[in-house]
Amino acid sequence: MISEADSSDPRVRLLTQMKQMQDAASARYPVPTTPEPSRDEITTWCEATPQFAKATDGCNVELDGVCAHGYPSWLIMYGLVADPNAL
Incomplete structure (x- = not known):
């Protein structure tokens, strides 16, 4: 617990x-x-050009992307980038 x-x-x-x-x-x-x-x-995903990441189902997506099957990038899941669907 945080004081x-x-x-x-x-x-x-x-x-x-x-x-x-x-x-x-x-x-x-x-x-x-x-x-x-x-x-x-x-680290490799973030340093690559063009930047891409893997979705949680293995699809290639943008760093803040969600694949066609509805799975987000691992960076969204870890809270490292903003979730575009959070609004």
Whole structure:
């Protein structure tokens, strides 16, 4: 549990926001059908040109994309990019 003193720390606020985004995405999208990517895979996606990522079903999508089957990129699921369907 985060105390009032902790909530003023920007790192704690960021982690809290990321967790909230992840929870919201998990409730909004189908259960992933592929294993979670490694940290190295995520780094490669973000550094590649053009930028792309894998959706949670294995399809190639934009970093903040959702595939035709309704599965989001892993970056959305981790709360690393904004969910375009969260509005």
